[in-house]
Amino acid sequence: MSGIRINPSVLSADFVNMQADLDRIAAADFVHVDVMDNHFVPNLTFGPQMVQRIQETSPVPLDVHLMIDDPERWAPGYAELGAASVTFHLEASSEPVALARRLRAIGARAGVAVKPGTPAESLYDVLDEFDQILVMTVEPGFGGQSFMPETMPKLAALAAEARRHGSAVWLQVDGGISASTIAQAAEAGADTFVAGSAVFGADDPDLAIAALRAGAASAHAHAH
Template sequence: MVRIHPSILSADFVNLERDLERIASADGVHLDVMDAHFVPNLTFGLPMVQRIAEVTSLPIDVHLMIDDPDTWALQYAIDGVDSVTFHAEATRDAVALARELRARGARAAIALKPGTAVDDVLEHLREFDMVLVMTVEPGFGGQSFMPEMMPKLQELRGRADELGIELALQVDGGITADTLPIAAAAGADVFVAGSAVYGHADPAERTHALRLAAAPQPGSLDR
């Protein structure tokens, strides 16, 4: 099932509740938590996530781009948060953290920067509900999609199919109606889009257009 998760990084923070309402037809809302250490940008933290959870009925997809998620990630497993994603490059024990998140009722997800191989994640794939393959360098919106990340998606999807497990594969970075079908053909089924949604007058219409773009295209890659 295709899921579209607009990123509020491209929303109007002064009118955030309004902009959340404008994506009510989406499948979730993506919250990028950045600490200006793991990535060279600073966004917001737990108080903002808690407040958003109070004003939206959308499932919340938290993406932690922070140092030491082993210490901080569990705080984000709150009511209204569907999944918590932490980075493979930042954690000391990805499996232990994933198990703790699941124990607290959140879906556990692990993210990979473009330069990070999938090997360690493949070895422990049953421990995760979702893998996020970054299709840009994390930290800033508006970057160009990196098609060279598609083999990662294919490898992850192939391994999940071999194991017979349900695994969400998310892509984040440069997702548009043109690039989304490329990622979908490689195995992705959850798509984070910022400017492709909020950069238009009607975010709901753009969300619908992105969902339609995920339909199989002639000549697409076999999964």
């Protein structure tokens, strides 16, 4: 198992004081940026201009999560802005492997996300086409939702398949990740954790990040 990554979600940041909030998470590995289009999910966040400003001011690399229709059209632009990682939804993509290859060619890590109800088997044969698989642990669209433990068997199955393939793909979870749920996700095989309010809502985000990291590391030690 490679390292543990903690990626705070800007959905929980103060949009008016974004730079100050970004400076509070310098201990994180990436900052998770949720782009929603009010079509693929019933919520609207921001687009390329805002992401570009976050890119210019963030102390850590960007992990962009596109909850949008037609990622073939829009995803490459986020890679071109300099995002370190760009994740699109399997459910929205017409050519996921071709899109992942295009993102990698631009220089970003290519990620693919699956909603709670989407089976993971469709990804088994193409694991190595992606640098990251995001297993949504809530229905995408809104921050602050409760973690869905019923998504853990899918995560564990993906982790087992990745091991079988000798794949280096990162397994990310997003939704309801906190000090009380991170161990469950880590035991099931996640190594990359999106946390929103658990980090930005803390008095000391650095301490919160360290606590999440320690919780995941401890769970990994027990699981292996």
